Amino acid sequence: MKVLKWIGVVVLVIALVVGGFLAYVAITGVPTYDTQKIDLKVDITPERVAHGRQLAAGLCMHCHLDPETKLLTGHELIDLPPEFGRAFSRNITQHPEKGIGKWTDGDLAWLLRTGVHPHTGRYLPPWMPKFPHMADEDVASIIAWLRSDDPLLAASPVDNRESEPTFFAVFLTHIAFKPFDYPTKPIAYPDTTNTVEYGRYLATAVYDCYQCHSADFAKNDPLDPPKSEGFFGGGMAMPDASGVNVTCPNITSHPKSGVGRWTREQFIHALATGIRPDGTPMRYPMVRFNTVNDHALGSIYDYLMTVPAIDNTVAKPELPASYASKGEELFVKKGCNSCHGNNGSGIASLMLADRKYPDDSVLVDVIKEQQRYNPDSFMPHFGEILSDADLQLLAAHVRKLCNAGGSVAHN
Ligand code: HEC
Numbered sequence: 001m002k003v004l005k006w007i008g009v010v011v012l013v014i015a016l017v018v019g020g021f022l023a024y025v026a027i028t029g030v031p032t033y034d035t036q037k038i039d040l041k042v043d044i045t046p047e048r049v050a051h052g053r054q055l056a057a058g059l060c061m062h063c064h065l066d067p068e069t070k071l072l073t074g075h076e077l078i079d080l081p082p083e084f085g086r087a088f089s090r091n092i093t094q095h096p097e098k099g100i101g102k103w104t105d106g107d108l109a110w111l112l113r114t115g116v117h118p119h120t121g122r123y124l125p126p127w128m129p130k131f132p133h134m135a136d137e138d139v140a141s142i143i144a145w146l147r148s149d150d151p152l153l154a155a156s157p158v159d160n161r162e163s164e165p166t167f168f169a170v171f172l173t174h175i176a177f178k179p180f181d182y183p184t185k186p187i188a189y190p191d192t193t194n195t196v197e198y199g200r201y202l203a204t205a206v207y208d209c210y211q212c213h214s215a216d217f218a219k220n221d222p223l224d225p226p227k228s229e230g231f232f233g234g235g236m237a238m239p240d241a242s243g244v245n246v247t248c249p250n251i252t253s254h255p256k257s258g259v260g261r262w263t264r265e266q267f268i269h270a271l272a273t274g275i276r277p278d279g280t281p282m283r284y285p286m287v288r289f290n291t292v293n294d295h296a297l298g299s300i301y302d303y304l305m306t307v308p309a310i311d312n313t314v315a316k317p318e319l320p321a322s323y324a325s326k327g328e329e330l331f332v333k334k335g336c337n338s339c340h341g342n343n344g345s346g347i348a349s350l351m352l353a354d355r356k357y358p359d360d361s362v363l364v365d366v367i368k369e370q371q372r373y374n375p376d377s378f379m380p381h382f383g384e385i386l387s388d389a390d391l392q393l394l395a396a397h398v399r400k401l402c403n404a405g406g407s408v409a410h411n
Pocket residue numbers: 056059060061062063064077087088089090091092098099100111117124125127128129142162163
């Protein structure tokens with residue numbers, strides 16, 4: 001009896017502690033932290049601006065580029081799993097109030113490194129990436145680009161919308177996601193001739209491929225990425241812009257379930273074009289790393305081949321079984337809706353396409369070779385896989401969506 005009584009007391013104490021902690025989380029919301037003024041002045045050189053833009057195309061634009069303004073004024077992150085709530089990226093144009101016009105170089109470095117807002121001390125939720133291991137030179141390049149005269153960053157007074165994290169997301173910011181310390185020592189650029197080392201840097205400190213391609217966001221270890229659960233073994237599912245759940249594949253060297261079945265050339269090609277060796281396009285949120293050069297992509301492959309192989313075959317996305325038209329079927333099966341949503345808006349809007357490209361042959365060409373019209377867009381190179389007949393059907397479907405939508409709408 002005594003033993004049972006003690007167990008009862010222990011359970012009660014645990015319940016009180018847990019209950020108290022949950023109440024504390026609910027009351028305090030996303031935690032705030034002390035901030036530090038960083039003394040940094042980045043020299044803005046043309047090389048840095050160009051390199052920074054290249055990094056930002058793969059690291060920032062898909063989240064901060066607003067399909068309506070075509071500037072980095074922010075938008076809702078529609079691929080956030082619903083259990084995390086709603087998140088809005090922010091206006092990072094050079095506008096002094098709405099954007100980052102008044103931020104110092106040190107403020108920017110502090111935020112990118114630690115994940116803590118330099119003015120309010122608020123922790124930026126997990127969906128804004130942090131770069132604790134990025135080389136100083138890459139951080140400097142991103143800052144130089146943010147300060148540059150790139151038209152995407154031209155000051156724009158678009159209002160910010162506050163994110164609405166769920167209790168669960170706030171809870172995670174108390175237990176699983178913590179800010180990183182600002183580095184106390186310089187972080188050198190890796191030796192780019194050592195492809196395994198360079199690839200490791202790109203995959204774990206810059207493009208953070210492991211963050212999506214491991215078992216579970218909450219079990220990733222950003223301070224020591226190889227300690228993340230199921231490192232590069234895939235398995236996490238995330239909704240694309242049409243609501244279809246897409247599972248991140250296993251990209252370890254496993255010869256059957258990983259990318260060990262691909263050659264280095266096939267890997268480079270898939271990442272650069274968005275088209276896999278079997279001719280299937282990769283759905284969003286995987287984006288084509290269009291601004292990353294072949295040496296860098298090949299280095300990522302070389303590194304992945306050194307990561308312990310995991311045997312884990314992931315499920316293919318489940319797509320509807322029947323369609324209203326052949327055009328709609330192609331729009332879904334070729335992954336167009338993974339970015340443009342079922343109604344043609346999504347993370348990149350098609351709503352103006354009908355008016356912008358009245359000539360059918362031009363609209364077809366825009367779908368076929370978007371990269372020529374818009375070098376920054378991460379739309380796959382569809383010219384490689386779509387026949388002329390398919391392109392015609394898709395162009396007709398795009399026009400139909402424009403007519404149904406009428407205005408530039410989100411989601
Ligand atoms: C996965 C989406 C995502 C990516 C990628 C991303 N951001 Fe963000 N960013 C966000 C979100 C969401 C917020 C707002 C978080 C909040 O406060 O709720 C944000 C906030 C910011 C802020 C703070 C602005 C302010 O007014 O508080 C800056 C600066 C910023 N991001 C810059 C960048 C840069 C530079 C990159 C690329 C290196 C980048 N972001 C990549 C989603 C993203």
